[in-house]
Amino acid sequence: MKYAYYPGCSLHSTSREYDMSAKEVSTRLGIELIEAPDWVCCGATPAHVTMHVLSQALPVKSLINAKQTGADTMAVCCAACFSRLKIANYHVLNDPGKKAKINRAVGAEYNGEVAVKHLLEILAKDFGLENLKGKMTAKLDGLKVACYYGCLLVRPRKIMQFDDEENPTIMDAVVETTGAKTVDWPGKVECCGASFSITKTGVVLRLCRDILQLASDAGAECIAVACPLCQSNLDLRQPEVNKKYDKKFDMPVLYFTQILGLAMGIDWKKLGLDKHIVSPLKFLKGKNIIK
C-alpha cells in the first residue's frame, strides 16, 4: 500500500509526535507514506477568510506535487489540512468555473486526479479493522478513551464524505482494535476554538474546559485526537484552563496513532510520548502499558 504523504506545518513543528507516531505505525503495517515533494502550507483559516482563490490554489499546488510520488491518493493526518485539501478537490471536481480560476492561479492543469484521505480512513477502510486488530500485540484492555473528532474531520459531510456529522464512530472503531474501551460522550464534535488559540485565547480556554469536563464526566482517562490543533489546545492550554476555572484536570491528550503504537509494542519514545505538556507517562506506567 503506497500513499503520497502530506504532513502539514504543524506536524513539522508543534506536533512532531503526531508525525513520528503516524510514520512508526504505518511502517509497522506495511503502509508506505512518501512525502509529497515541496508540499506547501494549506493556507488554513487565514487564507479562506481572506482570499477565496488563494485558499484553493495553495492546496492544489501540493496535490499537483503529490503526483510525482506515483501514488493516486494522498494521506493526511492534520484534520485542518485534510479539510482544506478535500474542499479544494471538491471544487475542482464539481465547479468548472472555480477550477479554471484555481488552475490559472497555480499555473498548471489539475483535474482532481489525486484523492485525499485521512489516515483514519486508510486504517479503517483500506487496511481494514480486522487486519488492524491482528497487528495489536500489547492489548490495552481497561484503558478508557474519549475519542474527540472536533470540527473539520467530519463537517460538512457533503464534502468530507468521512463519517456521521453528529456522531462519528470511525476513530472509536480504530482505537477499540487495541482492546481499549471508548466512552459514549456528547463532546465528540464540539469545537475547541482552533485557530483562535493565539488571538482569542479566552474563548479557547472556555471551549477546552467544556470538552475536558464532558470527557472526564463520561469516565474517560484520556482523550484521543486526530488533529494537531485540537491536541495543542487541549494539552498546551490545560494548565491555564485549570488555573482560570479552578479545575484539576490531568487529562492526557494522545494522538490515535500513539495509542495504536503502544498497542503494537512500539517504544514510547519513538511515539513522542515525552513531548506532551500534560505528561501521560505516569498514567501509562500506572496502567502497566509502558515500563
Place this chain on the structure above:
Amino acid sequence: MKYLLNVKNLNSEFVREIQAESKTRILHCYQCGKCSAGCPIANEMEYKPNQIIRMIQLGMEESVLKANTMWLCASCITCTVRCPREIDIAEIMDVLRRYAFKRGIFPAAVADIPVFNRIFLRNIKLFGRLYELGLIGFFNLLTGNPFKDVLLGPKMFFKGKINLIPERIKNASEIKDIFKRSAEIEHSD
C-alpha cells in the same frame, strides 16, 4: 420602521451580492435559531448568527460589517450542517470577511484577528510553510503584547516543538507567483 421585511429591503444590492458570492439562499432562512444554538462562539458575538442572517436579508450592510460576529466565527461549520433550510452560514461568514477585506474594513474591537491572518499569509508567501515562532512573535509585537504566552515558549522549545529557523521550500518563488495571480483573479472579479 426603517427595517421592515418588505420586497424593497429583500432586494438590496447587499443581499444579492452576498447571496451570489456564497451560493447560498439567504432569503430561505425562517429564523429557527438552530445555527446560533449550536454556535460555540455565540456567547461572545454582538449579533448571533441567525440575527446576522436576518440583518443581511434586511440589507443592513453597515451594521453587519461593523459587528464582531464574522471575525469571531471559528469556521467550525456546525451552523451549516444543522440548518434545516440548507443555508451555508459558515460560508456566509467567510464571504463577509472577504467582502470586508476587499474594502479594507477592519472593526477596531477585533482588529487583532485580521492582523493575525495577514501575518500568517505573509509567512506562507515568504517561506511556503508556516513559521510558528515568527508568526506568534510578530503577532504579539504588533498587538502590543510582546510577553503573551512567553512562558509556553521554553517548555515547547525543550520538547523540540519549536523551530528556531523557518523551514523553506525549494521553490518558494512559485508560491509568490501563486499569491500574485490569485490576487489578480480576485480583483478582476
